[in-house]
Amino acid sequence: MMAKIFRAVVLGPPGSGKGTISARIAHSFGLQHLCSGDFLRENIAANTEAGILAKKYIQKNLLVPDNVMTYLVLPKLETMTKKSWVLDGFPRTVAQATALNNICDLDVVISLNVPFETLKERLSDRWIHPASGRVYNMEFNPPQVHGVDDISGEPLVQHDDDKPEVLVARLRHYKDIAKPVVDLYRAKGILHSFSGTETDKIWPYISSLLGTKIPA
Numbered sequence: 001m002m003a004k005i006f007r008a009v010v011l012g013p014p015g016s017g018k019g020t021i022s023a024r025i026a027h028s029f030g031l032q033h034l035c036s037g038d039f040l041r042e043n044i045a046a047n048t049e050a051g052i053l054a055k056k057y058i059q060k061n062l063l064v065p066d067n068v069m070t071y072l073v074l075p076k077l078e079t080m081t082k083k084s085w086v087l088d089g090f091p092r093t094v095a096q097a098t099a100l101n102n103i104c105d106l107d108v109v110i111s112l113n114v115p116f117e118t119l120k121e122r123l124s125d126r127w128i129h130p131a132s133g134r135v136y137n138m139e140f141n142p143p144q145v146h147g148v149d150d151i152s153g154e155p156l157v158q159h160d161d162d163k164p165e166v167l168v169a170r171l172r173h174y175k176d177i178a179k180p181v182v183d184l185y186r187a188k189g190i191l192h193s194f195s196g197t198e199t200d201k202i203w204p205y206i207s208s209l210l211g212t213k214i215p216a
């Protein structure tokens with residue numbers, strides 16, 4: 001049991017490794033991993049009202065409106081007041097960051113900076129097992145059998161929004177809206193930025209930072 005509740009957010013463009021790094025943080029430090037993309041996909045799969053609405057935006061390669069995102073994410077966080085977590089994919093806008101700030105205090109915000117060309121290469125090679133959210137990359141962490149999830153043996157799929165034709169617009173749009181969010185956390189004094197082209201090289205720095213922040 002951790003002595004103190006610890007809350008971290010991981011920011012970064014699509015493909016920067018938020019999911020991969022958040023999973024490592026969760027595993028290494030015993031935090032729960034929460035992912036906005038997973039909340040959305042669960043709601044889309046269950047055909048909830050929010051899921052049906054969100055799908056229309058994701059299909060058009062747009063961000064889901066702030067009120068839908070906060071409706072999906074905040075109640076979940078409010079049930080976790082006694083748990084430590086790492087949140088990936090939320091907040092993406094200043095309005096989301098402000099809404100999050102109204103319900104909890106963050107300990108650390110990690111911002112990942114990965115060059116544009118690297119992001120493009122990674123995302124066009126990202127494959128997912130929809131039921132579990134396990135993420136593969138045909139080069140970095142390929143499945144044992146091509147096209148098949150290691151644990152369940154079920155087929156892997158590619159997100160529509162990872163397909164090359166929509167990727168560039170998605171990355172460009174990210175850049176415009178992310179800066180004020182990063183600036184906001186920098187002003188609060190809780191922002192830690194990490195730059196690089198390889199998750200395995202960035203990870204030791206993140207791990208040692210968190211080692212100093214999370215009580216054993």
Ligand SMILES: Nc1nc2c(ncn2[C@@H]2O[C@H](COP(=O)(O)OP(=O)(O)O)[C@@H](O)[C@H]2O)c(=O)[nH]1
Nearest residue numbers: 015016017018019020122126136137140198199
């Ligand atoms: N080649 C390569 N792929 C990586 C690296 N780190 C993560 N990936 C892959 O890049 C893709 C995007 O990573 P993900 O964690 O989903 O990023 P997110 O969109 O920020 O959550 C996935 O297919 C990962 O397996 C890396 O260092 N090198």
Ligand SMILES: Nc1ncnc2c1ncn2[C@@H]1O[C@H](COP(=O)(O)OP(=O)(O)O)[C@@H](O)[C@H]1O
Nearest residue numbers: 014015036037058062063064069089090091092
């Ligand atoms: N916090 C958010 N605000 C608005 N839209 C979001 C948010 N999180 C996810 N989305 C939508 O869901 C899509 C998939 O999200 P996600 O799986 O986190 O992928 P990625 O980080 O690779 O973009 C995004 O492209 C976006 O349309």
